[in-house]
Amino acid sequence: MNISLQNIGRRFNREWIFRGVDYTFEQGNSYAILGSNGSGKSTLLQVLNGSLAPSTGKLAFEDGGKNIEPENVFNYLSLAAPYLELIEEFSLSEMIDFHFKFKSYKPGVDRAAVADILNLQGSRNKAIRYFSSGMKQRLKLALAFCSDTKMLMLDEPTSNLDNQGIDWYLGLVEKYSAGRLTIICSNQEHEYAFCENRLSITDYKP
Numbered sequence: 001m002n003i004s005l006q007n008i009g010r011r012f013n014r015e016w017i018f019r020g021v022d023y024t025f026e027q028g029n030s031y032a033i034l035g036s037n038g039s040g041k042s043t044l045l046q047v048l049n050g051s052l053a054p055s056t057g058k059l060a061f062e063d064g065g066k067n068i069e070p071e072n073v074f075n076y077l078s079l080a081a082p083y084l085e086l087i088e089e090f091s092l093s094e095m096i097d098f099h100f101k102f103k104s105y106k107p108g109v110d111r112a113a114v115a116d117i118l119n120l121q122g123s124r125n126k127a128i129r130y131f132s133s134g135m136k137q138r139l140k141l142a143l144a145f146c147s148d149t150k151m152l153m154l155d156e157p158t159s160n161l162d163n164q165g166i167d168w169y170l171g172l173v174e175k176y177s178a179g180r181l182t183i184i185c186s187n188q189e190h191e192y193a194f195c196e197n198r199l200s201i202t203d204y205k206p
């Protein structure tokens, strides 16, 4: 999937969050969207995954020479973000099975492998509501990384993770992000140091 932005802007009411974004995101590359709290990183990410329309400009999604409508972009997407909820009533196994009704597993991965990756084999029947915030974050990341999608979008991927969790996340990046279009929203270098391309929201402030 390639995403091209021509003079893209988004405002809420009268306030422009960003304006004049001309940029192309290409399949197989990794990008970091940088900026301080409240600068507009998540807003731009939502525009990039088709869930929020830009207020101005031209946005195009293209896959293998074919134009993709914004409302169909979710088919190509794995997203992990603080504002995405897990289903607290589900057990770990139920959550994994539910997620993979909508997405395919990456080759070589299945439900047991996801529990192994999380190191939670013993908690397969535990309800998500009893997971710690770090365990929930790991689960969101594992579901995103293990889905066979062309685009991987991660908003603040290491929030609630300790140092060991950060290393675990970087292991997933190494193992499961090759060939994908990877976009990370972050203001912490350890989360995006591997990204070849950087885009700073402050460059697009009116």
Ligand SMILES: Nc1ncnc2c1ncn2[C@@H]1O[C@H](COP(=O)(O)OP(=O)(O)OP(=O)(O)O)[C@@H](O)[C@H]1O
Binding pocket: 012, 013, 017, 035, 036, 037, 038, 039, 040, 041, 042, 043, 044
């Ligand atoms: N639906 C909305 N209606 C009005 N204002 C909004 C809406 N969504 C976001 N904003 C505003 O847009 C600005 C950018 O928010 P956004 O969440 O994109 O920033 P961010 O860079 O991701 O922040 P953080 O690092 O804290 O997650 C903020 O001022 C926020 O209040």
